[in-house]
Structures are given as structure tokens and as C-alpha cells.
Amino acid sequence: MPTVRACLALLLLSPLLYADGGQLRWTEERYGLRVSVFTSPTPPTVGLLDVSVLVQDANGKVRLGVPIRVRAIPRQQPSRVIEAMASTELATNKLLQSAHLELDRPGPWRLLVEVESVAFEGEILIEEAPESWWELLPWLTWPFVVIGLFVLKIFLQSANPRSSPASK
């Protein structure tokens, strides 16, 4: 079914979450591990959040396939934990590993990235999701560009009646 879905998405011009990193949140080095955490979309909003993690050793050599667990905890409700394992499959840039978290409320969230039992922590401010019509604005307005061009064509035709089919 994922294949079918992917094919349909392809057919229907789906713009998906790219998971190619996004905005760099922080870089931290501990216990010989250098971890860089990226999030997408920018700015992060309520809904699906892509967290991509780049793991390097102290020399900057990329470490691939390290188990990474990502946790998000809302500041206002510390007992709630949303977590997911990161994987290369979800990442576009295969040097990174990505996890998708469904964050359901705006405000500050703690982001915990656990790499080989070493925890790296940062904070992220989740904004209200924009009105869907606002997000879709370019998607919604293109027909009106086509309509505008068509009106322009009519205008040009009436300005130059020689070229109008009606004048024949």
C-alpha cells in the first residue's frame, strides 16, 4: 500500500515534507559524539514535525545507522511524551536520520535526542498552524492568473480586431 500511496501522491503533485534537514536547531558534542539537530517545517507549527539528526564522531566523520530516539515533551505538561525512533528511510539526506512527531499544541517543547544512550536536549517553540487557506494561497490563486491571461488575450484581440476570429 505505501507504494500505491506513493504513486498516487506522485500523480497528484504531492508536496511532502522533504525531511532534508530543515533549520539547524543546535549542535552539541558529548562523549565523543557530535550531534546536530534539524527541524522542518520552518517555523515549526502544530502538526507533523520532522526532526533530522546528524551524528558525527569527534573528528567530524559521519556515523551512519546509530539508533536514535527522539522525544518531545510539552513544557506545560511534562508528563506527556511523544516519541519516535529516527530512521534513514524517512530522511531525504541519507547522512541524516529523521523522525516524525505529531505535536498537537503550540508553545515551548523540550526536544530530547537520545543517541547510543547519550541524551542531547534542546528546546523548540511550536507556533499555531497557519490557516490552511493561507498555506494554500499559491495553490488557490494560480487559476486566477490563468483567468487574467485569458482576459488579457481578449483585450488584445479586441484592440486588434484584425486578429479576432469574429472579424473574419
Place this chain on the structure above:
Amino acid sequence: MLPAVDAVLRSWPYDPSLWITLAICAAIYLRGWHILSRRDPTRWHAAQPLSFLGGLLALFLALGSPLEPFTSLLLQAHMAQHLLLVMVAPPLLWLAAPFFPLLRGWPAQLRSLLAPLLRSTTLHRLFARLTHPIGAGLLFFLTTWSWHLPALYELALTSPRWHYFQHACFLVSGLLFWYPVVRPYPAKPTWSKWLLVPYLILTDVQNTALSALLSFSDEPWYPHYAAMPRLVGSVIDDQIAAGVLMWVPGSIAYLVPLFLIGLQLLFPQAAARPGQTKPRRIALPLVDSSEQGLVRQWKETARSPLPLIPEPSPARGVGRSHGSPLPKGRGVRGKGVRKPRWDLLRVPILGNFLRWQFARPLLQLTLLVLAVVVMLDGWLGPPITPLNLAGVLPWIHWRGLLVFSLFALGNVFCYGCPFLLPRTLARRWLPASRPWPRWLRNKWPAIVLFALFLWAYEAFALWDRPGATACLALAYFLTAFVIDGIFRHASFCKFVCPIGQFNFVTSLVSPTELAIRERSACDSCTTKDCIRGSSNSPGCELALYLPRKQGNMDCTLCLDCVHACPHDNIELRGRLPASELWSDPQRSGLGRFSQRPDLAVLVLLFVFGAFANAGGMIAPVVDWQDALTDKLGWSSPLPLVTAFYVVAVGLPTFLLLFTSRKYVFSLVPLGTAMWFSHYCFHFFTSYEVVIPALQRVAFDLGWYAQAPTWVCSCCALVPAWLIRAEILALEFGLLLSLYTAWRVADRSPIKTTPYAILIIALFILGVWILLQPMQMRGTMMG
């Protein structure tokens, strides 16, 4: 291979919109080039499509290859991406002389839309200025330098929208810059070619200056890259590499054409190919095809860099110049002679299958078995919608696939309709000889049933009652059996069946149509088997006489006429969706649409029914209905649902009947798009519910070891692409409806305006409905 290198090479971004855009461009170009090269193979040679595909490949490598995900990590990757956009793709695209092939590749109707714009002298003048070496050089310089300023570059790196804009600027300025250098056919610049020498030298100088500044700087220019984790070398190393990339390949890109152009200028004789003659040019023979018009247009456009057209060959006549990418003039096409069209019945395998005598019964039998299983499960299975095949298959899968097939192909459901198999039985047992009553030979019976169905579906929540759904299907079978057992021909399909009417109206925007191949064959045909029938087929039982058949209305795609025609003169050809609505001819078996009030009512019911049906299940309407029912103290929502349908469907139908009837049909594309978007939503969000339902059936029958582990579809995320796809469908409906109104109004802006306002208002309403939370009917709730 090193694991890191392997990971880099596997980092392909997922961007279907890019793939589809490039594929569409390639298809249009190749189609146009193919047509042109058949007419003039010396002008249109094989290197051009290769060059065009090379240009598209460069765009793909820039935006859709593993380069893209690394552009935010490494400046050198970003630089390589920009070089592909500015220095590789544009010259390759221009070397393909893309103007004519791209124009010729479009369907004629779309070309005729573009033609007036391309003829605009203002546009010609603007393009001439922008592609003059001074204009193009200045623009290129400004674009390159301004986008390398740290503030603007950082802006592009932090905002995806600005990033797209930056890429667009680079590509457009690259295209304008390379145009005077390549001068793609049919460009005819009026400035001296010597101007290209300083043009290319100065560009190389500014490129060298910028790359030297970047390479020799001790400070990182862009804080974004300074903050990034280092994959290779330091941030300064990265900046130096980016500068060198810009410097060396950039210089090569400017100096090689400079060298070649210098050679051409110094040794013009050597540069010309032996035997090469200068092509003569004339103006676009678009509409004004008189000789006088040609001369006049030639004078007007001879100095323009926009496409001119090679002189027509005398044998072909003025209107069919061998290179013309634009629509042929009227009267050019010879009577009775036309080029072969795409015919689905001739497509290998699929065409053979469709023409096979037993294809239809086989499909009908398969669907009949499925219908019987659904009905049995509806009666015998648990009355829980998502666990019952009758609660799932008809309302989610069948409806979704129905609209999808109508949009993509045509009235495929009527082709495989299982309700017609009992008809075959009925005709064996019952007389089936009476004519359908004259006063009922219209769509009114079907309209009443269609309206009743729309109302009952909502009022009695049919989607939530598997038993009632099964009874409805049985009633359908019985009605078809009785009517077709008593009356002659396909009376049930033509006058009674509401599903059939839905399919007939939707198929007005289908991309295929059954029609005759050659009129001359029909003119000389004496048997007229397509309507009278033959020994192996009854002929058209819906009274559509093929030589006079227009469009898809009332056609069940049964292919009886195809089997009957002794001259194999019927094709299932491709056409522009909704094109049959652009005129109002006398149609066989139907008359003129504008003289059929029943058809107008059917269409209005179909259109407003689409909005009411979708609107009835969105959160604001449901909440409002619940609140009002509580407030009024009613125990049942029935009166409110009834009132909703009267106001949302009955009232506009009634009011619009007072307008000119012919305009009503322009609403069909938008209505179809609304049904499509709505049903696709249910299909794509809930198609998986069939799995637990099937597991349950198998478990009940003892074929499956355990009770189903269900997918709770109501909890699934609505994928982001789905809403965009729904809106896209609605937008195509909008444009097609507006264009249909324009054609119906004889291209009069004033007459079009009232209906255009109505269409746009309905479109906005449709978008609002689609953006609301919608009930996931037929799935597991919370």
C-alpha cells in the same frame, strides 16, 4: 563504496511536482518536434531534442538530485546547483530551438489561446529589449551580484519561498543572458553580432571578480554555512571551493562561445555549412491568412526576436505552412479527410479486450458476484458499518473508483454495470415488447429518483446502514428486471436509472467519446446496423444514431454499436474534456440541450447536489444542524435535513431555470470536480477499511484464524497532498466551467459575466467546504 558516499548517492529528494513538470515539458516539446521534423527534417534535426532533454536533465540535476539536500549544508553544493541553473540548462534549452516545438506540442485549442498573446507587439518589444545584449547583460549582472549579497543569500537559505524565488531569478536571467548568444531559431536579431564579443568578455570579467572575492576572503560570507556541522573541510575551504567552481567552469562557459563566435565573425565563409541556404521567413499565418495580411504581419514582426514562421511550401497552401506551430486556419482542413486520431479501441491489449464480445458480460458477471456478496453481508453480517462490506465497498470504494474512471476514461461503470444482467434474463422470461410510454420519454422519472436518493442518503444515513444499502441494491436489480422485462430497448438506463444519469452527466467532461471514424463510410452504408442491430448485436438501444451522435450524453459505452457496425467505422477517441458543451448541436436521441428543460434540471440537481452532499458532512454544517435541532426541541434531524436540501439544491435549481437554459450546462465541469474531490477524499482517507471488513467476513466463514485487527481510519492523518489534489481538481473544474460559459455565450464578455460570477462563487464555496473537517463516514469512529 564508502558508506558515506553511498548515503550521499542515495539522497534523492522526493519532489513529484518537479518530475511531472519536466516530464510534461519534455512530452510537449517532443510531440511538437516530431510533428515539425516530419514536415521539415533538415530544419528539425535529432540534435535538438537531445539538447532539450539535456537542458531538462540539467534542471533535474540541479533541483531533484542528491545535490539539492546538500545545498543547505555546503556552499559548494549550492554553487554547483546555481551553475547548472544559470550556465548549463539555459544554453542547452535554447540550442533546441524550443519556440516552435513547444507551441506545436500543445493541443490546437490551447495554442489558439496563446496566439493573441504571442502576437502582441508590446510583448515582442519587451522581449526584444530583455534579450538585447545590453538589457540581458545588465539583468544578469544585477541578478548574480545581488543574490550573492550576504543579506539576500541568507534570506534565501532561511525561507523556502525566497529560495524558490532565487532559483527562478537565476534561471530566468540565465535564459535571457544566453538567448542572444545562441539566437535560437527563428530569432533574427537586429544588432551587430560583434556586440557579443564585449558582452561575453564583460560577463566573464564580472564572474571572475565575484568568484575571486569569494575565494580570497578570509571571512565566511554567509553565517548560515558557518553555523552548519562540517562535512568536509572548514567553512573557508568550502567557500574557496565554491569560488573556484564559479570561476573555472564559469569562465569556460563564457570563453568557449566567445571563441566560436569570434571564429564565425572572422571567417564567415568557413563557418557556414556547405550548401546551407538562409531560411526565408514570413509572419505567423494565424487567423489573418490572406496574402495581404501575411505581408503586413511580416512587416510588423520582422524585427522581432519572437517566433516567426518559415515560408509555407506552395504545395501545401498558405494556411498549412510546414513549420507553423499555431492552429490551422478555417477551411484548411479538407472535407472528409482527417488525420488518424487516438482510438482507445485500437490500443493493443486493452482495445482488443474491449472489442472482445465477451468482455462486457465477463465484467458484469464479476461485478454481479461482488454485488451479491455485498448484499449478503449487508443482511447477514454485523450492522456495524466499517465491519460490513455493504457499509464499506459501495460508499467508499465504488463511488471513488466510479468518479475516478469517469474523469480518467469515460462511462466505464455503465460498461460493466451488473444491473443489466437480470435484464438479459428478463428478456428470456418476459415479453419486453412494449414501448416506453411517450409522456415518460424524458429525464423526469430519473430526476425524481436522483433527488430522492440525495435526500434519503443524508436523511436516513444510508451510508451507516449496511442492511438498507443491501435492500437498495436489491431494489435496483428488481426495478431493472421488471422495467426491462416489460419495455423494449434500454428504457431503464435511459429514463429511470439515477446512477446512469449521474454517469451520463459526469461523462460530459470525460476525455473520450464514441464516434464514427469516417463520415463517407456512413454515407454509403445501407444497413445502418449501428442503430438497427445485426445478427450479433442489438445495435444502440439508447436510440443514439452514430452518424448523428454528439458527445457522451445517454451513451452507456456498451459498445453494441461497435459490434454491430459492419464497416468497423466506430472509434472511442480522445477529445478535450467538456468540449461537447461548447456548442449546442442537434443530438441524436436527445435534440438540443437548450430545448430540454428536464436535462437542465438534471444538470442543476447534479451540480448543487455535489455541493450539498459534501457540505452536509462538514463540521460547521453538522454542528449547526445539531444545535438548531436541539434549540427547536426536535427529536429527529429529518426536517432540518429536508430543509437543507430544499434550500441548497431545490432553490438554486428553481431560480436558475429562469435564466437562459443553455448556460446551465457550463456548470457541469465544476459540479463534476466537486463530486470528484469529495469522493476522492473518502476513498484516499479510508480505502484501508476494506481490509478489516474482509478479515471479518473471512473470520465468520472460518477461513481466517483470528478476528480482524482494525485500522482506525478516523485517526489517520489526512495527507497534505490530498487537499491539494482536491483543490486542483476543483480548479480545473472552475477553468473548464468558465471557458464553457464563454463559449456558450458566443465569446461575449458581457453575456459571460453573470455565469462567471456564479461559477467563481461556487468555486469559493467548494474550496471552503474542502478546507473544513469532514466526517470520515463508513470508518471506525473514535
